[in-house]
Every structure is written in structure tokens, then in C-alpha cells.
Amino acid sequence: MKKCTVIIGTLLMGLIFLQACGSGDETVSQMVDSSDEQRVERLEDVINDSEVIVKGHFGKYIDKDNMVRNYANPEIPSENTYTEGHIYEFHIEEVYKGEVDSTINVMIPYASEIKVYDENAKYVGNVMNESTEYKKPDPEESNILFLNQTGIKENLYGPGSIPYNIVIDKDESIEFVSKRIEGQLEDNVIVEGDSEQAYIIHEHREDVPADVREEFVVIPDLLKGKTLSDVEELLKK
Amino acid sequence: MWNFRLKKVSFMLLLIFTLFFSTVGSADAYTNGRKPNTKNVEVQVQAYNTQWVQAYTNWDSNHKYRNIYSRSGAPNIMTAEYDSSRPGTFGRIIYNNGHSTYSTPFYTYINSYRSDVRNSANVRRSVASHEIGHVFGLADLRGSVSSIMNGDRNRERLTYPTTLDINRVNIIR
Numbered sequence: 001m002k003k004c005t006v007i008i009g010t011l012l013m014g015l016i017f018l019q020a021c022g023s024g025d026e027t028v029s030q031m032v033d034s035s036d037e038q039r040v041e042r043l044e045d046v047i048n049d050s051e052v053i054v055k056g057h058f059g060k061y062i063d064k065d066n067m068v069r070n071y072a073n074p075e076i077p078s079e080n081t082y083t084e085g086h087i088y089e090f091h092i093e094e095v096y097k098g099e100v101d102s103t104i105n106v107m108i109p110y111a112s113e114i115k116v117y118d119e120n121a122k123y124v125g126n127v128m129n130e131s132t133e134y135k136k137p138d139p140e141e142s143n144i145l146f147l148n149q150t151g152i153k154e155n156l157y158g159p160g161s162i163p164y165n166i167v168i169d170k171d172e173s174i175e176f177v178s179k180r181i182e183g184q185l186e187d188n189v190i191v192e193g194d195s196e197q198a199y200i201i202h203e204h205r206e207d208v209p210a211d212v213r214e215e216f217v218v219i220p221d222l223l224k225g226k227t228l229s230d231v232e233e234l235l236k237k
Numbered sequence: 238m239w240n241f242r243l244k245k246v247s248f249m250l251l252l253i254f255t256l257f258f259s260t261v262g263s264a265d266a267y268t269n270g271r272k273p274n275t276k277n278v279e280v281q282v283q284a285y286n287t288q289w290v291q292a293y294t295n296w297d298s299n300h301k302y303r304n305i306y307s308r309s310g311a312p313n314i315m316t317a318e319y320d321s322s323r324p325g326t327f328g329r330i331i332y333n334n335g336h337s338t339y340s341t342p343f344y345t346y347i348n349s350y351r352s353d354v355r356n357s358a359n360v361r362r363s364v365a366s367h368e369i370g371h372v373f374g375l376a377d378l379r380g381s382v383s384s385i386m387n388g389d390r391n392r393e394r395l396t397y398p399t400t401l402d403i404n405r406v407n408i409i410r
Contacts, residue, residue: 028335032331034330034331034371035326035327035329036329038326038388039388049324069318069320070319072319072349074319119334121312121339124335159321161324162324195379195380197378197379210335215377217388
């Protein structure tokens, strides 16, 4: 019996040691960023939500700006929240919806800033989390964009829906740019049970150690079984 | 005799492991594993005041264990932002606390980029009620469940927490 007590005692101490080692992570701030989102169910939802739908290609990078603005006056940037948007020229080959010039400026969400606090809610610094819909524009690719006027500046458009950017490959295969579409989920997207809720843990281990849990809804594969011709036909209706 | 002891030891080990792993990082499906770090949640409302106040007053009258009220200079911010990077988002909450079990202090906003948010007080109230549900530890839900935490809800019609939501926050405490 004494032998058993020794074994159990040793194992218990081992477990306590393991738990203590695990709790070394407690210096890593555990932040959460959660959104109350509408889930788009069909491609028609994306079309209806967008004022402007165009095909073309990205041109030169122009500038960056905060995509979060004063709630009553979008010309003024938000004082508290920062999502970096990258502004590119977009050269239009075809307009499916809306009235636009042959070249417009499009601001695409790049990354959101999260203020990090420690376990005593003391501010320790900022981290940036890349948007689930971000892909650096490639001028060689063709895109179909679903857009809205941002209201920030004249002739500046932003996403009309999420997702908003279809990339057309050279072989005319099509894909929405997003890390959270069924069938093309990024490896670090964790779906909760059999629900449509999911999250990514953005791990930061350099200046400001933090795990940011970004919660969102998984988007269905809106292009499933559709060719470029099918989509264009739908857009021209 | 040795066999019996071995079985006893194995059983105890199994029990210890079960207890150990069941206490690490688990959370029920309807909870987000967080709750306020104080009984009283003091908030500062900066925009869309009417809907935020209506939403938190309703929660306050139904929550048995927490109080929520306005105080100038409070660290918990309820506001609005024009977030053009998130056209599908009605509201957003960020917990300004690195502790994995606390939901306060927080920063939450209603997204005025959406025209339905700008045009409908019901939608704003629904979003405000939803975000406060996160403060009290409720997680997002999907599907047909009647809950203010359901992302698929009709925001014009469902503007306050349901009986299910109230029962759940009172279980979480």
C-alpha cells in the first residue's frame, strides 16, 4: 500500500508540475474579438448587398487609411478603433452593377489593431491581426469585386459584403478570397462542433505576447458548382 | 492482492487524469468561458445611448446576480463606429482584459456603416442586447434557437434577451 501511495504522490506532483509549466502561458494575454455577423447564404445575397459590381484588375498601391470612422461622420477617422485598409487603383473592364468611372480606388481591409491588456487589465501595447479576407492584390490576376461607396472620400470604394473579391485564374477557375469559406478553410480556422461558428487564434509572441481569439461565422461555398460563365450570367440579369 | 492494488491505482489515476483535463480550458457550448470580474458592471455609453440603455436596463432587471448601470468615466465602453471593413457586422466586442475568464473591461460598438443599423432602432437595440449577452458570458449561436445570441435572428423582431438567455446567464452567474 505504501508503494501505491508513493506512486500516486509522485504522479500528483508531476501533474502539478505540468500544470505549473502550462501556466507559464499566463503571461500571454488572452484577448477576444467577437462580431455579431449576418451570414451570407447565397451569391445573390452578396449581389444584393453591393452597390457596385465590377470586373477588372488591381493597379498601383496608393495609400493606407483607417477603415473605421466616426459613427456619425465617416470623413473623420475613429479615435478608438483601427482597421488598416490598403487603397489600390482598380482598372475596370466590365461593370455589372452601378455607375463608375473606368478606374476607381478600392480600399481593402488589411489588418485590425487590437489593444492588448494584461491579466490585471493594464494596457501593454498593440498587435495587428490580418483580415480573414486579405490577399495582396496581384495586377496579373483578374477580379470581380462586390463594392459599396465607403463614404470616407469621393470615388473610394470598400467591400459591399463579406466575401467581396472573386479571383479569376488564367484557366478561368474562380474563388472568393477568404480564409473562412467552407471547403477552403485555412488550417488555423477552428470550427466549433457542428455549428457555423468558428475562430482563429492570432498568436503574437514578440513585443506584446498575446493570443487574440477572433470569432466569426463560416461562409458557405457560394461558388460551388459555378463556372465563371454561370456567375457572369447571374450578374448580368 | 497485487492485482487488486494495481486496479485500485489504475482507477485512481484515471480519476485524477479525468479531473485534471476536465478543468483545463473547457467551456459549455452556450458560454464563452468569461464573465464580469465584479458584481456591478459600470458602463459608459458614448453613442446610440437610447438603445444601449434600453438593452442594459432589460438585462439588469433580469439578471439575478449582476447589476449594470452607467457611470461617467467607467472603463466599459458602449458606443458606435462606422466600420467599413466589416459590412456584414452589426456589432463587435473586444474584451480589454488579458485574463482568460474575465469579460470586463470591454469595448463594444454598434456598426453604423450598415444602413439597417442607421435606419432602425430595433436593429440597434437587438445588437446592443446581443453584445451585453457576451459581457455576461454567452457565446454566439446559430440555427433556429430563440436567443438574442443567435447570429441568424431577425434583428427587427428579436430585440431583447429571451427566457433561454436569461436562464443561461443566471446559471453562469
